[in-house]
Amino acid sequence: MLRKRPEKPIHFLDLGSGRNVRVNLLAEKHPEKRFVSVDAQTRHTVNLQNLEHHRKDAMNYLKEQPDNSIRIINADFSIRSIRSMKHFDVEGNYIPAEKKLFEEIHRVLKKPGSFFLTTMDTEIPLMKKLLHAAGFSVNVKPINELLLPNKRLLTYSETLANATPKELENIYRLKAIAK
Numbered sequence: 001m002l003r004k005r006p007e008k009p010i011h012f013l014d015l016g017s018g019r020n021v022r023v024n025l026l027a028e029k030h031p032e033k034r035f036v037s038v039d040a041q042t043r044h045t046v047n048l049q050n051l052e053h054h055r056k057d058a059m060n061y062l063k064e065q066p067d068n069s070i071r072i073i074n075a076d077f078s079i080r081s082i083r084s085m086k087h088f089d090v091e092g093n094y095i096p097a098e099k100k101l102f103e104e105i106h107r108v109l110k111k112p113g114s115f116f117l118t119t120m121d122t123e124i125p126l127m128k129k130l131l132h133a134a135g136f137s138v139n140v141k142p143i144n145e146l147l148l149p150n151k152r153l154l155t156y157s158e159t160l161a162n163a164t165p166k167e168l169e170n171i172y173r174l175k176a177i178a179k
C-alpha cells in the first residue's frame, strides 16, 4: 500500500491575507519553512515552493487542521470581516463573532505558539477579553513602535503600507501566546 508522506507542519498561517504581501515576503525570506495563506475572496498563483494559498473561509480552514499543529497564526485587519459563525447561542445570548474563532486558533496552535493580530485601538478591549477567555496571554503594542527597519517583515501588511502617519497612530498589534 502506498503511504502518503506526512506533510511538513505549517510554520506561518495568514488569515484574511488579502493580496498576500506579508506572507510572500516572509516565505521568500525563509525557504525552509512552510507558509499558508487563506482568504475568502482573493485567488493567487503562488510561485514559491514553500507557500500555498487557499481561497476559503478562515474558520472552515481552521476546522480542518489538527490540534497543536501550527507555530504562528497572523491576521491583519481581517478579524472583523471573518464572521462565519453564529452570533447568538440557543438561549439568545449574544456571542461575539470572534469568540469561536479565537478558540479554534488556540486549538490548532502549537504550545507554545503565537497569534498576531493587527487592528484599530477601538477594538483592543474586546479582542483582549476574548483572547484571554480563549486561553491566551496577550501583549499589545502600538504599531509605530514595531515599525522599526529591522522588524519590518514581521509587521508589514498592504494595509499598513498604505496607512497615513495619522492612521498609524491608531493601529495596534497584539501578540497572543498559547501555552
Ligand SMILES: C[S@@+](CC[C@H](N)C(=O)[O-])C[C@H]1O[C@@H](n2cnc3c(N)ncnc32)[C@H](O)[C@@H]1O
Residues within 6 Å of the ligand: 015, 016, 017, 018, 019, 038, 039, 040, 041, 042, 056, 057, 058, 059, 075, 076, 077, 078, 081, 082, 083, 084, 157, 158, 159, 160
Ligand atoms: C482589510 S483586508 C486585509 C488584507 C491584508 N491582511 C492586509 O493587511 O492588507 C481583509 C481581508 O479579509 C478577507 N476575509 C473576509 N472574510 C473572510 C473569511 N471569512 N475568511 C477568510 N478571509 C476573509 C477579505 O477577503 C480581505 O482580503
